[in-house]
Amino acid sequence: xxxxxxxxxxxxxxALESLRARGLGLRRGxxxxxxxxxxxxxxxxxxxxxxxxxxxxxxxxxxxxxxxPAGGGATTLALRSVAAAQAAGxxxxxxxxxxxxxxxxxxxxxxxxxxxxxxxxxxxxxAIELAAWLGRSGLIDTLVxxxxxxxxxxxxxxxxxxxxxARSGSTAALVVAPAGRIVAGAVAGVRVALHRxxxxxxxxxxxxxxVRAVVExxxxxxxxxxxxxxxxxxxxxxxxPLLVAAAEPRPVVEVEERxxxxxxxxx
Amino acid sequence: xxxxxxxxxxxxxxxxxxxxxxxxLDALDDLSPRVEAVDVGVAMVEVTGLTALxxxxxxxxxxxxxxxxxxxxxxxxxxxGDNRWLATLAARLARFERxxxxxxxxxxxxxxxxxxxxxLLPADAATRQRLALxxxxxxxxxxxxxxxxxxxxxxxxxxxxxxxxxxxxxxxLVPRRRPERVEASATFETPIDGVGAAGLTLRRLAADLCDxxxxxxxxxxxxxxxxxxxxxxxxxxxQPFPQPALEPDWIARLLLSRVEAAARARLTAEExxxxxxxxxxxxxxxxPTARQLPAFEARAGRWEELRWSLERIRHRFGPGxxxxxxxxxxxxxxxxxxxxxxxxxx
Numbered sequence: 001x002x003x004x005x006x007x008x009x010x011x012x013x014x015a016l017e018s019l020r021a022r023g024l025g026l027r028r029g030x031x032x033x034x035x036x037x038x039x040x041x042x043x044x045x046x047x048x049x050x051x052x053x054x055x056x057x058x059x060x061x062x063x064x065x066x067x068x069p070a071g072g073g074a075t076t077l078a079l080r081s082v083a084a085a086q087a088a089g090x091x092x093x094x095x096x097x098x099x100x101x102x103x104x105x106x107x108x109x110x111x112x113x114x115x116x117x118x119x120x121x122x123x124x125x126x127a128i129e130l131a132a133w134l135g136r137s138g139l140i141d142t143l144v145x146x147x148x149x150x151x152x153x154x155x156x157x158x159x160x161x162x163x164x165x166a167r168s169g170s171t172a173a174l175v176v177a178p179a180g181r182i183v184a185g186a187v188a189g190v191r192v193a194l195h196r197x198x199x200x201x202x203x204x205x206x207x208x209x210x211v212r213a214v215v216e217x218x219x220x221x222x223x224x225x226x227x228x229x230x231x232x233x234x235x236x237x238x239x240x241p242l243l244v245a246a247a248e249p250r251p252v253v254e255v256e257e258r259x260x261x262x263x264x265x266x267x
Numbered sequence: 268x269x270x271x272x273x274x275x276x277x278x279x280x281x282x283x284x285x286x287x288x289x290x291x292l293d294a295l296d297d298l299s300p301r302v303e304a305v306d307v308g309v310a311m312v313e314v315t316g317l318t319a320l321x322x323x324x325x326x327x328x329x330x331x332x333x334x335x336x337x338x339x340x341x342x343x344x345x346x347x348g349d350n351r352w353l354a355t356l357a358a359r360l361a362r363f364e365r366x367x368x369x370x371x372x373x374x375x376x377x378x379x380x381x382x383x384x385x386x387l388l389p390a391d392a393a394t395r396q397r398l399a400l401x402x403x404x405x406x407x408x409x410x411x412x413x414x415x416x417x418x419x420x421x422x423x424x425x426x427x428x429x430x431x432x433x434x435x436x437x438x439x440l441v442p443r444r445r446p447e448r449v450e451a452s453a454t455f456e457t458p459i460d461g462v463g464a465a466g467l468t469l470r471r472l473a474a475d476l477c478d479x480x481x482x483x484x485x486x487x488x489x490x491x492x493x494x495x496x497x498x499x500x501x502x503x504x505x506q507p508f509p510q511p512a513l514e515p516d517w518i519a520r521l522l523l524s525r526v527e528a529a530a531r532a533r534l535t536a537e538e539x540x541x542x543x544x545x546x547x548x549x550x551x552x553x554x555p556t557a558r559q560l561p562a563f564e565a566r567a568g569r570w571e572e573l574r575w576s577l578e579r580i581r582h583r584f585g586p587g588x589x590x591x592x593x594x595x596x597x598x599x600x601x602x603x604x605x606x607x608x609x610x611x612x613x
Contacts, residue, residue, distance in 0.1 A: 089566055091573065103592035103606035115566060117577070118590040118608060130584065137576040139569050 042142050042172040043088060045080030045110075046229050049213055053190070054221030057084075058142070058172035062189035062219070063162050065175045070149060072194050073211045073231040074176045076109070078144045081174060083110030090141030093117040093134050097127050098148035124150075124180070128157040132164050135171045147177035147184075158187040191217040198249035200230060207247050208232035270440060271312045271328055272354035273335070274344040278308030287339035292443065294334040298327075301442040311351060313440050325372055332370040340369070347374045352436035356380075356387060377434030381407035388428050394421065406432035448550040449476050449487075458497045458541040462530045465494065465542045466523050472547040473522075474515040480552065486511035488551030492522050495544035502540070504529050509574035511553040517575045522547075524579040577611055586610065 041057035044050050050057045058064050058081065066074035082092040087110070094101055096118055103113055119134070121127035124147055134140050147153060165171055175184045185191050193214045200208035214226040232244070273295075278285055285307050292310060295302045301313035314327050321327045328345040335343065346357025357375035364371070383406050385398055401420070403409050409417070410432040417425045430436070451472045459465060469492070480486060488511045494502040506525045512518070530540060577589050590608040599605045 091566060091569055102602060103594070103608065104602040106592070107594060107597075107606060113592040113594055113606065115570065116592060117573070117611075118592055119588055120590060121584075121588065126584065130580065130588065133576065133580050133583070137573060139573045139576065 039170065040088075042081065042090065043084040044077070045084035046077075046213075046227075048227045049192075049229060052213070052215055052225040052227045053192075054215075054218060054225075058174065059190060059220060060141075060172050061166045061169040063158070063165065063173045063175055063184070063187060064190040064192065065177070065181060065184045065188035066194065067181050067185060067191055067216070068178070068194035068211075070178045072178075072196060073209060073229075074178075074194060075146065076231045077194070077213075077229070078146070078174050078176055079106055079109040079111060082106070082116065082142050082144060083112075085142040085172075086110075086112050086115050088141075091115050091117070091139060092142040092144070093119060093140045094144045094146065095119045095121060095127050095131055096146050097121055097124065097151045098146070100148065101146065124153045125157060127151065128153055128161050131173060132161050135161070135165045135168050135173065138168050138170045140171050143171050143173045145173055145175045145177070147175065147180055149179050151177055152180040153177070153183060155183050155187065158184060162187050162189070185217070188217070189219040190215070194229075196252055197228065198252060200232070200247040201250045202243055202246050202248070206233070206250075207243055210249055268313065268349065268440075269315045269324070270348060270351060270354040271314045271324075271331060272305075272346045272348075272351075272358040273310045273312065273331060274346075274355075274358045275308045275341050276344065277341050283308070287341075290338045291335040293446075294338050295331060296445060297334055298331050300445075301440055303440050304443050305355075309355075311354065311440055313442075314347070324374060328372050329370070336369060342368070343370050345370055345372045347372075349377065349434070350436040351438050351440070352431050353377070353380075353434060356383075359387070380432060380434050381405065381410070385409060385432075388431060390424070390428055394424060394428070397421070446550055447552050448548055449479055449552075450546065450548040451475050452544060452546040454495075454544040455542065458543040460539055460541055462494065462502070462527050462540060462542060463523065465545050466519065468545050469522060469547065470515055470519040472545060473518045476547065476549050477513045477515050477518075480549070481513055484554060485552045486513045486555035487518075487549030488553050489549070490518060490522055491548040491550065492526055493544075493546040493548075494526060494540075494542050495546070497541040497543050499533075499538075499540055502526060502529055502533070507551075509578055510571055511551075511555045512575075513555060514575075517572075521575055521579055524582045528582040581611075 039060055041055045041059050043057040044053070066077055068074040082094070085092055092111070092115065094106075094116060097120075099120060101118055106116070107113055117134075117140070119130050121130050127145060127147060131143055131145050134143055161173070165173055175188060177184050193216050194211045195214065196209050197212050198210040199206050200210060209231055211229050211231060212226055213229050215223050217223050277283055278288055288304075288307060292302055292304055295310060295312055299312045299314060299317065303311040305311050312331060314324065317327045318324060321330055324347045328347065332343055332345065342363070344358040344361040346354050346359065346361055348354035348357050353375045357373045360375065361371035361373035385403060385406060386395065388406075390398070398409070409429055412429065414426060414429060417429045421428070453468050453472060476487070487508065489505060489507045491503070491505045496502060504522070504525050506522055508518070508521070580589060587610060589611040591611055592606055592608050594606045595604065597605055
């Protein structure tokens with residue numbers, strides 16, 4: 001049987017043209033979803049990072065992965081993003097899978113607790129489903145999906161969440177998932193990797209860290225740019241401006257991983 | 268004037284579930300237009316002239332019992348008298364004919380008060396003790412004393428108690444304001460499969476009711492949805508709204524998620540309920556323009572709208588999922604004392 005090229009089929013082309021004329025946004029499956037442009041992107045809280053991202057912040061209707069190991073500053077950056085989104089008049093939600101969200105730390109990061117919803121799902125699957133429900137409402141500007149160390153989401157579920165957010169077009173979802181970052185990285189439209197370049201110290205006290213944020217993937221802008229960010233350890237107290245001025249960078253010392261001690265029971 | 272007092276002993280207990288009481292009062296509206304909720308578990312109904320319609324007073328009381336037992340099968344004492352005091356005392360004196368009887372009935376006339384003990388009077392312990400010191404034990408003894416003497420010894424309280432022993436009670440019946448409500452219903456010629464399939468009909472009914480209320484500048488605060496099922500008992504849910512609203516989409520979606528959760532809890536997975544009718548009722552009507560905050564803070568309006576979605580999420584995922592953080596003691600030494608999380612659903 002001779003093979004028919006469907007793209008060249010005049011009837012299909014005509015049908016597609018008529019659909020486009022009606023204003024339906026048609027695209028090939030291999031093309032990226034169109035970016036929501038009617039509303040400005042959600043600011044990250046760091047103007048330098050906004051500039052590097054190319055879209056002016058986290059794009060709405062997309063998943064963004066903050067790719068960092070535990071303690072690498074992803075949560076701090078997410079909190080700053082929530083605070084910035086709220087300062088722009090938005091609502092935010094924090095999906096806290098491991099129950100580690102600390103309102104005091106959030107408040108010190110500038111988050112207004114009155115306009116923050118905290119959701120505590122029971123497992124990663126439920127977290128994704130809850131995120132989908134909240135994203136579908138179209139009322140949340142920033143949604144942080146903090147899956148923690150034990151949250152390895154299913155690829156299909158994340159795919160579904162990504163397409164649903166794209167259809168909704170109003171929510172920017174930040175995924176903080178040290179354990180599931182490989183899965184999330186494959187689905188996310190934006191992936192920002194955080195690499196610690198220096199500690200920030202006052203005397204012998206570590207008060208923060210300097211991280212290099214690298215835009216490793218961006219579906220709607222040029223990837224590859226990077227910027228240095230200074231993230232402060234807040235731990236529930238407000239950062240003193242004098243402390244920021246007095247802090248000095250210290251080099252990061254790589255420590256070789258040692259094998260864990262084994263407890264040997266005597267007979 | 269003839270009054271019927273209804274007392275539900277089970278509802279008078281401290282840990283009683285008083286939810287059915289309001290619906291019982293609603294049911295009594297079908298008997299008489301003048302129904303008063305005296306207290307939780309005590310209702311007063313004016314039955315003047317109802318004997319011409321329903322027969323003797325015992326039969327009128329039996330009809331009232333039938334109406335309230337359709338709501339909740341609780342035992343009830345019924346008393347009939349010329350005023351509040353006589354009707355309430357009659358209900359108190361009513362004795363159940365046997366254990367487990369649904370109702371007890373008693374009628375009390377003024378003349379029957381004479382031989383009753385003074386301990387039945389609503390007096391405090393000190394007054395009762397003083398009455399006993401004077402050697403007064405029956406109502407006839409107190410009723411026969413000169414009013415001036417009673418007033419001199421016991422004051423205004425004594426005069427009021429003497430009025431009661433003579434069968435006089437000037438307190439009028441204060442009928443409760445009948446809660447306003449609007450209703451609409453639809454019946455399917457052929458029952459439809461699944462609760463979710465009733466969504467479009469539900470949306471249409473909600474839109475109809477909202478249109479009726481919009482002209483009066485009213486909005487519902489609660490909806491009661493009843494689904495008539497073909498081979499199962501009817502499904503009934505009462506859903507309070509996050510705030511009075513005239514948004515048929517929000518209302519229909521919230522009710523649908525609630526009724527789907529109720530169906531999941533009651534029916535097994537294999538059982539697909541067939542819906543024969545939909546009945547929707549809006550009550551707790553209020554003025555929607557009373558909410559001013561969104562006019563000044565746009566985000567407040569969006570948060571109000573979000574609460575509808577959160578309510579649906581709560582029905583879908585259960586309680587304990589959605590929280591709001593509040594700043595408790597911002598200057599506390601320990602971070603965990605500075606704020607706390609509050610369950611939105613609680």
